[in-house]
Amino acid sequence: MAVRLGSHANGDLAENAEINITPFIDVILVLLIIFMVAAPLSTVDVAVELPTASAPQQARPDKPVFVSVRSDLTVALGEDAVDRAALGGAIDAATKGNKDECVFLRADRGVPYGELMGVMNLLRAAGYLKVGLVGLEDVGGGQP
Template sequence: MALRLDEGDTELSEINVTPFIDVILVLLIVFMVAAPLSTVDVPVDLPGSSAPVSQRPEEPLWLTLTVDLDLMLDDSAVAREALGAALDAKTGGKRDTPVFLRADRKVDYGALMQALNRLRDAGYLKVALVGLEDAP
């Protein structure tokens, strides 16, 4: 005895990928918009340098001196008096950790020297000055 299937009882053997493609396109757009936002740093106009480019560590410790003469440790503002304590908290008290100092090109030399003096007073002597690579 043969079973007879009505037209409404047939199974589809094809996969409908249209919803999957829609989801992937939406995720792609979300990541395209969100990726630049996650890499935004403290805005600073760095001066150029002709020094050879050195290898960047995996997790650098950034200290930024903005055009308004504010100190930023990574992405958070730090009071000048609390710089040593903030650095100790960030490094776990390891004072041989290199600190990458970025300063806006409009910052005067005296303010840069004050930041360097505060780093020295806090015991952080490994300081690298960061600049943009000049074209030859």
């Protein structure tokens, strides 16, 4: 409740029905700062073992384009080893420049996740945004 000071005929102070929102804004700003500081701290590195896929198998294209990351971190297009710098040009030749074609990316189990993301970034830089990850099919229905 606020009071308005002014000259009135009878000399009494009249009550003001307006809400003072300054304390409310202060509280909101403090909460905002707390959440901005706490949000980055809530993301921690957690070791996870990713499950195998149990989704139904999709139809394959006639000539799929496979990019593989081997256990020694070399990259192969189909069966041929390709230098990472030349990967974009090699995929353009394999897809005949069709950037809408899906590129299937597979990697050895021991390949670090960062290396796999590096190859995905090379594919994205070459203009191939449709990337399918290849994994083992879970025929038993359970987790390994």
